[in-house]
Amino acid sequence: MRQLIIGLSFFVSQSLLAAGAPVYVDKAVMMQVQSGTAVSGRVVAGEIYTLSAEISESIKSMTVRVGDRVKAGDVLAKMEDTEIRNDLKSLKNRMGYLQAQLALLRQGKAVREQQLRRAQSLTTKDLLTRDASEEVELNVIDVETEIVKTIYELEDLKIEIEDVERQLEHTKVTVNTSGRIIEVNVTEGQYVSSGDQLFQLLPDLGLEVEAEVRPEAYESISVGQVIAGKIRQSLYDLKVRALIAEQNQRTGSRTIRLQFVNPPKENLVLGEPIDLRLPIGQMSEQITIAKDAVVPSKDGHRIVLVIDGKAEPRRIVLGVGVGNRIAVIRGLKAGDMVVTQGQEGLRRGQKVSVLGDQS
Numbered sequence: 612m613r614q615l616i617i618g619l620s621f622f623v624s625q626s627l628l629a630a631g632a633p634v635y636v637d638k639a640v641m642m643q644v645q646s647g648t649a650v651s652g653r654v655v656a657g658e659i660y661t662l663s664a665e666i667s668e669s670i671k672s673m674t675v676r677v678g679d680r681v682k683a684g685d686v687l688a689k690m691e692d693t694e695i696r697n698d699l700k701s702l703k704n705r706m707g708y709l710q711a712q713l714a715l716l717r718q719g720k721a722v723r724e725q726q727l728r729r730a731q732s733l734t735t736k737d738l739l740t741r742d743a744s745e746e747v748e749l750n751v752i753d754v755e756t757e758i759v760k761t762i763y764e765l766e767d768l769k770i771e772i773e774d775v776e777r778q779l780e781h782t783k784v785t786v787n788t789s790g791r792i793i794e795v796n797v798t799e800g801q802y803v804s805s806g807d808q809l810f811q812l813l814p815d816l817g818l819e820v821e822a823e824v825r826p827e828a829y830e831s832i833s834v835g836q837v838i839a840g841k842i843r844q845s846l847y848d849l850k851v852r853a854l855i856a857e858q859n860q861r862t863g864s865r866t867i868r869l870q871f872v873n874p875p876k877e878n879l880v881l882g883e884p885i886d887l888r889l890p891i892g893q894m895s896e897q898i899t900i901a902k903d904a905v906v907p908s909k910d911g912h913r914i915v916l917v918i919d920g921k922a923e924p925r926r927i928v929l930g931v932g933v934g935n936r937i938a939v940i941r942g943l944k945a946g947d948m949v950v951t952q953g954q955e956g957l958r959r960g961q962k963v964s965v966l967g968d969q970s
Contacts, residue, residue: 631962634953636917637901638968641945644897644938647888647931652822652840654883657852657870660788660812662687664803665781668695673799675792675810680878682789687810688797690782699775706768713761716754723751790814791878813881815874820849820885823864828889829854832867839932840869841886842879844907848872848932849887888931898943899936903951905929915954916947917965922957 668690675687730747794811797803820840824832832838836851849869858865869887904914908926916923930938943949948965950957957963 631920631964632922632953632957633966634917634950634957634963635967636948636965637904637951639898639900639939639943639945639947639949641896642899642933642936642938643894644899644931644933646891646893646895647938648825648828648891650822650824650828650887650889652820652869652885652887654842654879654881654885655819655821655868656793656813656817656881657819657868658814658817659793660786660790660814660817661808662784662786662810662812664690664784664805664807664809666690666778667802667804668692668782669802670797670799671782673795673797675795677792677795679792680790681786681792681812683787684785686783686785687792688784690784690803692779692782695775695779695782699772699779702768702772702775706765706772709761709765709768713758713765716758716761720751720754720758723747723754727751784809786810786812788812788814790817793881816871818871818875818879819852820869820871820887821866822869822885822887823859823862823866824889825864828891829865829867831891832889836890837872837932837934838869838890839888839929839937841907842875842883843877844909845876846902846905846907847875847885888929890931897930897938897940898945899933899938900943900949901951902932902935902937904949904954905937906954914943915950915957916943917950917963918948920962922950922954922959922961922963924957924959 671689671691673688674685675681681687727744727747727750730744733744790812792810793813795809796807796811797809803809832851832854834851834854838849838851840847840849848871850872851867852870853868855866855868900914905927906913906915911926912929913924913926916925925942927942928940930940932938950963953963
């Protein structure tokens with residue numbers, strides 16, 4: 612049986628080799644594209660979260676350092692909680708005592724009420740003086756007063772317990788979003804006061820890109836527009852968040868702010884440069900391909916064509932991004948078939964088998 616399976620596997624693999632490497636393709640097509648200009652920007656912090664102490668206490672332990680990545684719900688530090696736990700235990704013990712006392716008072720009230728009913732009956736029959744009956748009534752009132760007082764103390768105690776339980780929760784410094792720690796302002800054993808800054812966090816989507824652009828490019832950009840960028844040979848889509856109208860008096864340029872459409876795959880550093888391709892001028896017909904077809908390389912970008920059923924790697928020069936497609940300035944012609952999945956490792960002249968067309 613094992614030999615049969617091995618034989619079938621060998622037969623299938625040989626069949627796949629004969630048919631060619633499986634790939635998906637996309638057709639290079641002409642589209643209306645706005646010409647672009649290259650601009651250098653830099654990675655900046657769009658939003659920084661500050662985590663502050665909610666209570667005054669000593670730092671018992673810490674679990675993160677500068678540069679560590681964290682996710683929502685992670686505990687960054689724990690504060691000393693022994694005194695708070697003892698306070699909570701004492702308050703809960705008192706609550707148990709008051710609850711027991713309330714139960715006894717209610718039992719006592721039931722007895723006093725029975726005594727009052729008998730006294731009222733005897734008074735009606737002139738078997739008990741009015742003074743004696745009133746004294747029994749006063750006993751009932753005294754018990755009711757103690758019950759009201761105990762209930763008030765219990766409600767007040769509940770508020771105290773809730774407050775201490777909140778303090779206990781705040782002894783754990785947690786984060787409610789994913790990101791990277793960029794600043795730590797405390798050490799283990801340090802006493803902090805409520806409101807003191809403990810950590811600073813750069814959220815995953817807290818990174819932005821800032822770039823100064825010439826007036827002609829500035830006028831061609833609109834808020835919400837998606838622009839292509841490249842960092843460390845990786846391509847990213849960035850959406851224009853803000854156009855800052857103030858002009859640099861020396862250069863005549865203006866600043867734009869862009870957000871990453873998706874969280875960066877790498878740990879980017881604040882101030883790191885990024886190459887942007889900004890639209891400029893009028894719309895024109897240009898060749899475009901799916902962005903998935905582009906493979907970054909040391910000296911630019913390349914794609915893999917499918918010509919007569921065989922792989923044909925080729926270097927290209929990219930233009931501006933258009934949604935999930937990107938313009939190609941040089942290296943292709945309309946109608947060319949490019950590989951969008953399965954291009955890694957393909958050699959020149961290697962047979963391929965097209966599984967689907969994504970164009």
